[in-house]
Amino acid sequence: MDLDETSFTEILKELAEQGKKTQKVIADLEEKLADKDNQLNILIEESKALIATFERKYDTIEVKAPRPDLSEVNLAILKGFVGINQAIEKGPKPIIRQIRFTLFPEQVRAPEYYHAMMRGLVWIILGSLFMVLTYLLINRCL
Secondary structure, three states, X not given: OOOOHXXXXXXXXXXXXXXXXXHHHHHHHHHHHHHHHHHHHHHHHHHHHHHHHHHXXXXXXXXXXXXXXXXXXHHHHHHHHHHHHHHHHHOOOOOOOOOOOOOOOOOOOOHHHHHHHHHHHHHHXXXXXXXXXXXXXXXXXO
């Protein structure tokens, strides 16, 4: 298989054309890649600028919370104090020792009891009066 000059030159021309096309495609791809790099760099710079503005806004944020409504807490505390005071009042009372003489007991309010006590009281008073008068009479006679 002998290659003559014409076929050899045609093959070389085709290879040269393909090399030129390949070089052109590579140049176009490099140009597109450079454009993409530029676009990427621009987007990176824009995002850095956005981040910087966000950080500035974030640093200057002031949160003003409304004053808390403590009325419910105060009400709960007052109810607790009222409950404590009621528990203290219901607690055991101090023992007070009293000496009292009563003719009629406080728990019994029956009219028969009053009649019996009054009858006994009248007899005691009459008996005491009789004894005093007897004593006075005996002392006079002697």
